[in-house]
Amino acid sequence: MQIKVWDLPTRLFHWSLALSFGAAYLSSRSDQWLIWHMGLGYLMFALVMFRVYWGMVGSRWARFSSFKPSILAAYRYAKHALSKEELAHPVGHNPLGAWAIYTLLILVMVIVGSGFAYWQYDILLGETIHVWASNLSLVVVFLHLCGVVVSSIKQRENLITAMITGNKQGEAHHAISYTHAVWAFFLILIILTFLWVIAYKPSYLGLVV
Template sequence: MSTHTSPCEPTGRVLVWDLPVRVFHWLLAISFAGAWLTSESERWHLAHITFGYTMAGLVAFRLVWGLVGTRHARFASFVRAPAAAWRYLKSLVTPTPEHPIGHNPAGALAIVGLLALIALTTATGWANENDLAGDWLEELHELGANALMLLVLVHLVGVAVGSLMHRENLVRSMITGMKRGPAAQGITRSWRWLGALVLLAVLGFWGLQWQTAPTPEQLAEATSAGQSGRDHDDDD
């Protein structure tokens, strides 16, 4: 079934994004921003790890929800070949641009890329944290993080362009879940309990990490011990 809005179809405000998708989106944005801002800080290293593990868990949830979730959350409803993305981008400069009610084909490719890069970055970060490889893996982790930031910027530009071309606030739609489209293309259930469960799971994980975080005195002792070890190695 087509998910494009036809000029002949009556349109109104319909529910497109269920609550789990919206909660996932904003928690992922917060976690990525937090991980990026704490990436170079020894003091905030635990926060960096916490945000990274949160991203990994969110991606795992999204992969499952992309298979069994609501209509516009399922990958089958929006993931298309690169040719479809190119056709969509070309339509933006025409008088009648394509206007999918869910993710557009270009945005879908960005989403797939984001999920893949997050999986790569969090996996290499976990491996580095557990000393499973050498410097090359740390460099791969940094490369993945930089590529992820670049794709996030591309995604933000795409959201801005899509909002202007379609005269619809796409950021607001990811808050309310509502978009303009035919009633037949909307979803009937928001799955509020599942969205709340995802939010509580993340907040609970953050709270657990906070409770087990080392005190400033412990951090100072660990830093001092690490410095003493390096000095001893230099003497040898």
């Protein structure tokens, strides 16, 4: 049966970070978009900080305690995914997805921190780290997408749609009780505020070129 697994803040964070990262990466190709590139970095930092907070106090399947990273569990899941065996239907994040999430959260912090170090203090090592971390993030995202496709096929469940609607296959007692719309509204305000500042008041963030 279909149950509600992903709350609104979790879904909003997921797609907002994906779009912010994509836009930041593309805007790095032109000096004309440098303000947006740096501003989106600040937004990504704010999004990750919110996710860290939400990972501690959010709904059941959004909490970090529900998807602790495990090398053994990830290996077993990958082995089953690539075999002809039936793949289990984890209610929350699967073991490979858990590693992708933790890795990307760390990489985003490295990207933002190294970019800040290079821009504010002209630390050349910061630029090198910034580029490498950004490219590594693209690799992780690609592997994550491949994992989502394979898992969706093997589980016969569209995991991309699940992160849009919040619904997955599961038993009734695994469903979350609230979608936390108020927190989602709060996150939307954060996102819109950052976008407004970047577009009209970049100096508030020290974004002056």
